[in-house]
Amino acid sequence: MIWTPVLLTLKLAAVSTAVLLVLGTPLAWWLARSRVWWKEAVAALVALPLVLPPTVLGFYLLIALGPNGPGGVLAAAWGARSLAFTFAGLVIGSVVFSLPFVVQPIRNAFEAIGDRPLDVAATLGASPLDRFLTVAIPLARPGLLTAAVLGFAHTVGEFGVVLMIGGNIPGKTQVLSIAVLEMVETLQWRQAHLLAGGMVVFAFAVILAVSLIERRSREQRP
Amino acid sequence: MTPENGISARFAGPVGDFRLDVVFSAPAIGVTALFGPSGCGKTTVLRCIAGLHRIRDGHLAFAGETWQDAAHFRPAHTRPIGYVFQEASLFAHLTVRGNLDYGRTRALASGREEKLQFDEVAGLLGLDRLLDRTPANLSGGERQRVAIGRALLAQPRLLLMDEPLSALDRASRDEILPYLERLRDQLAIPVVYVSHDLAEVERLADHLVLMRAGRVDAAGPLDALQSDPALPIARLPEAGVTLRAAVAGHDEAYGLTVLRLNGADLMVPGRFGEIGTPLRIRVTASDVSLARQPTAETTILNVLSARIVGFAAQDPYQVMAVVALGENGRGARLLVRVTRRSWETLGLSTGQTVFAQIKGVAVVTGAGSG
Numbered sequence: 001m002i003w004t005p006v007l008l009t010l011k012l013a014a015v016s017t018a019v020l021l022v023l024g025t026p027l028a029w030w031l032a033r034s035r036v037w038w039k040e041a042v043a044a045l046v047a048l049p050l051v052l053p054p055t056v057l058g059f060y061l062l063i064a065l066g067p068n069g070p071g072g073v074l075a076a077a078w079g080a081r082s083l084a085f086t087f088a089g090l091v092i093g094s095v096v097f098s099l100p101f102v103v104q105p106i107r108n109a110f111e112a113i114g115d116r117p118l119d120v121a122a123t124l125g126a127s128p129l130d131r132f133l134t135v136a137i138p139l140a141r142p143g144l145l146t147a148a149v150l151g152f153a154h155t156v157g158e159f160g161v162v163l164m165i166g167g168n169i170p171g172k173t174q175v176l177s178i179a180v181l182e183m184v185e186t187l188q189w190r191q192a193h194l195l196a197g198g199m200v201v202f203a204f205a206v207i208l209a210v211s212l213i214e215r216r217s218r219e220q221r222p
Numbered sequence: 223m224t225p226e227n228g229i230s231a232r233f234a235g236p237v238g239d240f241r242l243d244v245v246f247s248a249p250a251i252g253v254t255a256l257f258g259p260s261g262c263g264k265t266t267v268l269r270c271i272a273g274l275h276r277i278r279d280g281h282l283a284f285a286g287e288t289w290q291d292a293a294h295f296r297p298a299h300t301r302p303i304g305y306v307f308q309e310a311s312l313f314a315h316l317t318v319r320g321n322l323d324y325g326r327t328r329a330l331a332s333g334r335e336e337k338l339q340f341d342e343v344a345g346l347l348g349l350d351r352l353l354d355r356t357p358a359n360l361s362g363g364e365r366q367r368v369a370i371g372r373a374l375l376a377q378p379r380l381l382l383m384d385e386p387l388s389a390l391d392r393a394s395r396d397e398i399l400p401y402l403e404r405l406r407d408q409l410a411i412p413v414v415y416v417s418h419d420l421a422e423v424e425r426l427a428d429h430l431v432l433m434r435a436g437r438v439d440a441a442g443p444l445d446a447l448q449s450d451p452a453l454p455i456a457r458l459p460e461a462g463v464t465l466r467a468a469v470a471g472h473d474e475a476y477g478l479t480v481l482r483l484n485g486a487d488l489m490v491p492g493r494f495g496e497i498g499t500p501l502r503i504r505v506t507a508s509d510v511s512l513a514r515q516p517t518a519e520t521t522i523l524n525v526l527s528a529r530i531v532g533f534a535a536q537d538p539y540q541v542m543a544v545v546a547l548g549e550n551g552r553g554a555r556l557l558v559r560v561t562r563r564s565w566e567t568l569g570l571s572t573g574q575t576v577f578a579q580i581k582g583v584a585v586v587t588g589a590g591s592g
Contacts, residue, residue, distance in 0.1 A: 120305070120311050121299075122273075123298055124325030125329055125332060126324075131299075
């Protein structure tokens with residue numbers, strides 16, 4: 001069934017994007033505002049997936065998620081043996097893999113706000129958390145939107161990491177990119193065309209959306 | 223004037239590449255101006271008062287409450303202040319109404335009394351028609367008015383203003399100054415006003431803290447500091463004094479207004495309000511000359527008897543004299559710029575009775591509090 005990998009991919013991308021925003025936003029805030037010298041080391045760590053081959057990343061993730069890694073310990077908590085080759089494992093892998101695509105635009109947006117609006121909010125009686133929620137987040141909205149679109153799209157497009165830690169289990173870990181590979185290998189050209197063509201259209205729409213968001217936010221800046 | 227009711231501040235420590243070392247107090251009423259050249263640390267002092275900047279060695283008390291000492295530091299958001307920045311810095315994601323409400327809702331939620339109503343402030347600053355606009359659709363002057371309104375609606379007990387006019391063009395500046403004067407005259411909130419513009423300070427301030435290179439040169443009532451010939455402001459080309467006066471009568475036939483000030487009456491061309499109207503006037507040091515005898519035949523309207531109460535040489539060729547109006551020498555004080563040649567030719571010195579010939583008087587506007 002051609003729709004099974006598509007739906008699984010969308011579900012994976014949606015869950016990963018949600019996790020990425022929840023983890024990435026505070027992390028980006030810290031990277032943008034902190035003055036400790038080692039924050040750039042953390043930033044470099046976050047950016048590693050940009051340069052590492054997906055197989056290398058996938059290899060370490062496989063070990064981490066396996067029965068003898070921290071993932072296995074975590075899995076044991078609810079009676080599983082390992083997080084490898086599961087949907088939860090895929091989400092963890094996707095989050096690590098897409099983190100730089102989410103953290104970077106949010107961090108840039110937070111840095112562009114500068115100190116002034118936050119100082120103003122402080123003099124108007126807003127506590128640090130209040131300032132973050134009512135000033136920083138709304139002013140960083142274009143950055144958050146870009147981050148969400150990029151995180152979602154990058155998760156949809158991943159291949160190597162998923163293959164390493166998820167394998168190719170239809171309905172469970174067989175996402176779109178892997179389904180295309182299998183269709184080509186089993187000579188199902190028509191279906192491969194459908195999926196591949198859909199991906200091209202999707203990717204085009206995403207890139208267009210990001211550039212439109214960025215243009216709008218530039219125009220709105222007073 | 224007692225520091226227990228007003229501000230008592232001491233900040234010492236390195237800031238960037240210079241050292242701040244200031245001690246001053248300011249009264250609980252009226253406008254206190256922190257005045258000095260750019261880069262002398264005025265803004266840093268204001269940020270320290272607000273709690274936006276924490277200097278290691280600092281002590282700050284306001285109205286008997288300690289906001290900072292060796293052990294305590296009240297964070298900015300818990301201090302009952304309003305802060306107007308150099309640029310309006312409105313929240314771009316909120317409408318004018320949303321900006322005005324930001325501090326107001328938080329102040330009321332924290333139990334502060336609503337002394338200033340939304341409609342009152344919007345009316346005072348002429349914001350009624352702007353409420354549903356976004357900051358991007360406002361002029362520079364309108365933005366700064368909204369910023370002032372936003373600070374006022376936070377129900378501050380102390381208003382801090384950091385050169386609120388300096389980022390504006392001349393037209394916007396002239397638009398806002400009358401609003402600031404209304405604020406000073408109608409609201410009983412003490413203001414600390416940072417500026418490097420003498421004209422602005424003379425128009426608005428009652429009390430002055432003169433700063434230079436991270437230190438306080440002098441502090442005191444505006445007129446007392448203005449008439450001290452030894453202070454650096456007396457060396458400015460536009461040096462002069464600002465005096466309080468009241469309309470005492472009108473000469474309709476000649477189109478003159480008679481102003482009464484301490485020790486003398488002055489005539490100024492034009493009509494300035496009904497009898498009793500308080501005004502601020504300014505007399506520039508270079509617009510006054512001195513004579514030992516009353517000159518009957520002169521076109522100068524105001525020739526007043528006065529007594530020299532002090533002087534200081536400004537450079538080898540000029541003397542800045544201070545005269546007190548009235549024959550007893552107890553009235554308002556004027557600065558007079560005299561060449562050393564005249565000073566010596568006439569044999570002038572402290573204690574002498576002279577006649578001050580005032581060539582020009584500028585009516586600045588409403589008199590203000592105090």
